[in-house]
């Protein structure tokens with residue numbers, strides 16, 4: 001089918017049943033009464049783009065660019081300079097981009113989450129997209145982004161530029177769940193700006209590791225009292241190479257940031273980084289913790305928490321630890337009736353959850369799945 | 379219920395049990411006494427199946443089934459339970475997670491366990507990591523609570539009084555009494571178990587049917603708990619050592 005004749009549906013219920021089953025794995029719900037807005041991109045086709053609320057606007061990016069001429073420059077390529085983009089964005093792609101435009105209007109406290117599904121089936125080697133998310137003053141939204149490739153898919157590349165604008169006293173919780181096929185290369189390039197009193201929470205969970213993931217989201221806390229929290233959980237296995245970063249620039253007074261990376265390595269390479277840059281009176285902490293479970297000859301975790309301070313009132317700290325599961329702990333749980341793999345799962349689960357609360361049932365479920373996989377030594 | 383036959387065990391290449399024979403019939407709670415380092419904990423850990431305690435000879439059986447080759451999980455599932463002397467802390471794993479796991483299959487017991495948690499004043503432990511940063515007495519309470527929620531057929535308690543203040547001793551004693559109290563199905567039969575303690579305070583509150591004395595990895599004496607305890611309180615284990623040499 002050629003692109004022109006595909007209609008973008010405005011009802012998620014019209015999704016192919018197969019597709020909806022696959023998408024549910026990464027937290028995408030096809031019951032529209034559970035979501036305030038939905039965007040689905042299948043390979044290079046936006047197959048659904050809808051919102052059930054006046055205050056939430058969700059459009060394919062190309063359509064949004066046509067509709068709003070203020071987008072380009074101010075928001076689109078507003079945070080990531082087009083020239084600096086390390087991605088192979090040629091002009092044609094840039095003018096008619098895939099991806100979505102999401103805007104929550106001023107004062108709108110959206111109760112139900114919105115969701116974006118980026119789905120690759122293998123009929124396309126590459127998925128290149130560009131998203132813009134704008135939260136206007138005093139608005140609130142929870143966004144679930146699910147990225148998944150068809151289990152049969154071999155190879156492929158997913159490249160995404162995302163620019164997020166969080167206005168004064170606005171709050172965004174962005175939960176990203178990835179489940180990629182084995183050899184997929186994934187390169188997200190995200191930047192977020194947070195204004196006065198705004199808050200940004202980014203949760204990243206990687207269920208099935210891709211071949212190569214290289215992500216270094218950058219957040220600028222530019223307004224007084226702005227805050228950012230990054231939390232990531234990744235499971236690496238043989239043949240995966242995951243580099244997960246997170247830079248937060250604390251540019252204004254009373255800003256705060258927290259980065260918590262949790263990695264479980266059953267093989268492959270995992271590099272977890274985080275860089276906090278304090279340019280004002282602020283509080284920030286970065287924690288990169290890892291756990292090795294039979295990583296094999298070549299598997300490793302490298303943790304690089306970083307601090308850079310420009311200001312004497314910047315209070316910043318870091319920690320990093322990498323360990324293995326203590327056999328005494330496993331045996332202790334076994335003595336209470338658990339099988340060895342159940343015990344390992346529970347310990348991994350505890351490690352992944354540690355010090356992090358209030359993720360909600362959806363994410364708890366994902367973490368439980370990862371712990372389960374780790375217990376099987378996957 | 380439990381039959382131990384000429385059991386020999388080594389830890390890190392060192393013999394710690396040198397031919398232990400022990401018989402604990404169903405419905406009896408036995409007391410294990412002995413000086414520090416005599417091998418009491420080793421015996422209990424070996425019965426539970428901890429692989430560091432390597433069995434080099436002899437056998438253990440439960441209700442006629444030889445369990446010498448079974449792993450920890452299999453033994454736990456057969457109904458063996460243990461409140462350890464020095465349990466590890468399990469960072470990240472909340473007591474609640476383990477309790478939920480245990481109670482998952484015994485929904486009928488949930489209510490009772492919740493009551494116990496209240497009675498033992500343990501609500502605040504539930505969301506803490508298992509044993510991490512707990513005081514001696516708190517660890518013992520947590521260990522016994524776990525046993526109570528599992529209701530093992532054969533329960534072992536390794537020095538439930540050590541490092542515990544007097545107030546907690548009272549509470550721990552009553553928790554142990556609940557553990558060994560008769561079940562609905564057999565109103566006239568007590569639970570079965572093996573208790574290690576030298577606390578007369580505790581022994582005044584918990585009935586034991588028989589006492590054994592371990593010296594240097596061997597059981598040298600068995601008999602009436604009161605008589606043996608009195609002897610030990612009087613003259614320590616010296617008399618047992620002399621007795622053994624005769």
Ligand SMILES: Nc1ncnc2c1ncn2[C@@H]1O[C@H](COP(=O)(O)OP(=O)(O)O)[C@@H](O)[C@H]1O
Nearest residue numbers: 389390394412413414415416417418419420421
């Ligand atoms: N894990 C271990 N590693 C090395 N030695 C041990 C270990 N466990 C016990 N032992 C040794 O075995 C002997 C018996 O110890 P234990 O069974 O703990 O005695 P008890 O409980 O009677 O005090 C001691 O000499 C002790 O040092």
Ligand SMILES: [Mg+2]
Nearest residue numbers: 418419420463
């Ligand atoms: Mg001991």
